[in-house]
Amino acid sequence: MRQEIYIANLKESMKSLRAQRHDFISHLQTVYGLLQLGMNEAGLEYIASVCKEVRQPTRIIEVSQPALAGLFQAKAAAIEEKGVSFQYEINSDLKGLLLPPTDATSIFGNLLDNALEATLAGTPGGEKRIWLRIYNEGNCHCFEVGNTGPVIPLELQKKIFARGFTTKKVDRESHGQGLYIVQKLVKANNGRVEVNSSDQGTVFTVKFPIFSS
DSSP states (O other), X not given: OHHHHHHHHHHHHXXXXXXXXXXXXXXXXHHHXXXXXXXXXXXXXXXXXXXXXXXXXHGGGGXXXXXXXXXXXXXXXXXXXXXXXXXXXXXXXXTTOOOOHHHHHHHHHHHHHHHHHHHHTSOTTSOOEEEEEEEEETTEEEEEEEEOSOOOOHHHHTTTTSTTXXXXXXXXXXXXXXXXXXXXXXXXXXXXXXXXXXXXXXXXXXXXXXXXX
């Protein structure tokens, strides 16, 4: 299961890169056309707008863990393609994080997919936003994945990590695995995961111990 999720995330990253390559070629052709028409000022304005557009998503690859950098980049693109705002705040270099790449992509891939699904299921016309925070607290690396989807009742918060549990009434067999996998892998890596849900949003917080070299 972990390997399948890892491969799926890699495919998603490649899909995102191919889309970016296609867009880049289109941008070059547009600039070339403007220059041929002698519209130099318009060409400069177009280049400036493209630079502004691509600067935001590329900042996220500053995460020092390559697997996480690639995952976050791909998920950010996928989230924004759905019309959902993606925000992030990174205040840790993740030094001392001993988390295998396949486990990392499975954990945070599932959490971000779950966040997107929840956000899209929210109130029509309501705020659609997903956020990621990475910071250190005490002797732990902390990751927060939040969304503005429907509130999860307290009684369900105690059940959502159970294998096979889902609130969906259709295609139940293919759901109810993501959060179970998250909790299983987090525990296997000496971490813990918590959920807090209110009118302000639903936040999953994952904490791993910082190991000194």
